[in-house]
Amino acid sequence: MRVRKAVIIAAGKGTRFLPVTRSLPKEMLPLVDRPIIQYVVEEVLTSGLSHIIMVTSRGKSLMEDYFDRIPELELFLEQKGDGERLEEMRRLSDMIGIHTVRQKEQLGLGHAVLTARDAVGDEPFAVLLPDDLIDGETPCLARMMAIYERYGGSVIAVQRVRDEDTRRYGIVTAEMVAEKLYRVTGLVEKPAAEDVPSRLAIVGRYILSPQIFDAISVTPPGKAGEIQLTDALEILLQKEAVYAFEFDGDWYDTGTPLGWLRANLAFALKRPDIAPELEEYLKGMNG
Numbered sequence: 107m108r109v110r111k112a113v114i115i116a117a118g119k120g121t122r123f124l125p126v127t128r129s130l131p132k133e134m135l136p137l138v139d140r141p142i143i144q145y146v147v148e149e150v151l152t153s154g155l156s157h158i159i160m161v162t163s164r165g166k167s168l169m170e171d172y173f174d175r176i177p178e179l180e181l182f183l184e185q186k187g188d189g190e191r192l193e194e195m196r197r198l199s200d201m202i203g204i205h206t207v208r209q210k211e212q213l214g215l216g217h218a219v220l221t222a223r224d225a226v227g228d229e230p231f232a233v234l235l236p237d238d239l240i241d242g243e244t245p246c247l248a249r250m251m252a253i254y255e256r257y258g259g260s261v262i263a264v265q266r267v268r269d270e271d272t273r274r275y276g277i278v279t280a281e282m283v284a285e286k287l288y289r290v291t292g293l294v295e296k297p298a299a300e301d302v303p304s305r306l307a308i309v310g311r312y313i314l315s316p317q318i319f320d321a322i323s324v325t326p327p328g329k330a331g332e333i334q335l336t337d338a339l340e341i342l343l344q345k346e347a348v349y350a351f352e353f354d355g356d357w358y359d360t361g362t363p364l365g366w367l368r369a370n371l372a373f374a375l376k377r378p379d380i381a382p383e384l385e386e387y388l389k390g391m392n393g
């Protein structure tokens with residue numbers, strides 16, 4: 107069965123970004139001039155999926171507003187004759203119909219995915235974590251959907267990380283089946299230094315078989331007392347194949363102030379309207 111639906115998990119508390127996340131959802135932090143959530147939505151759309159389910163929580167309504175129509179802004183731009191901006195604003199609001207599901211208690215990523223069960227139904231689906239942004243020629247999600255269709259098992263995006271960073275991610279052990287593609291043999295969420303089995307870290311893109319919902323339902327609280335998707339995948343693995351795809355492209359972890367700043371610089375340096383002056387400025391800072 108083809109993947110048709112994408113679940114974007116936007117329910118996290120954003121504690122690594124306090125205090126700004128006291129009142130601003132972290133998904134609304136800007137990368138240059140558009141919020142992080144927009145890049146993720148665009149990745150979904152360019153991968154050929156248009157059915158988006160967003161798992162949100164209290165205080166996240168700004169995100170829904172963002173993709174809504176703003177007639178008075180459109181009228182203002184029309185009267186000003188700013189056709190370019192007007193077109194961009196219309197494109198944004200026409201982009202998607204988002205179906206939102208609320209996660210009422212923050213019980214972990216696995217629990218957040220389970221919240222979307224009724225909206226997803228009995229079919230494979232994509233999961234995206236907006237903290238992770240991937241910039242590459244072909245969208246990472248599109249590559250993973252092709253792998254799902256060919257191999258017929260859940261697919262997790264992975265990247266090799268430095269030894270000192272393994273404790274920040276879910277880590278997989280795996281056997282290579284093709285170039286950049288592995289069959290997963292084990293998973294562990296944020297292992298302690300002495301238990302790190304490999305340097306293949308899970309990045310926030312998944313194609314999941316619907317069997318994952320049953321697996322989550324029997325997953326006990328794990329790391330940080332939360333119901334972890336990584337632990338549910340370990341349970342799924344006993345029944346079905348799970349693959350790991352080491353994608354090409356630049357990966358930015360925007361979940362911390364430093365990662366977010368790096369992503370801002372990288373994206374700004376790709377913008378022809380900003381890059382030349384920014385490069386000059388950065389040279390000046392180093393000099």
Ligand code: G1P
Nearest residue numbers: 215238275276307308309310336
């Ligand atoms: C989540 C997952 C983790 C994964 C990470 C990728 O952790 O639990 O396995 O490596 O996303 O960003 P979080 O960053 O939400 O703590």
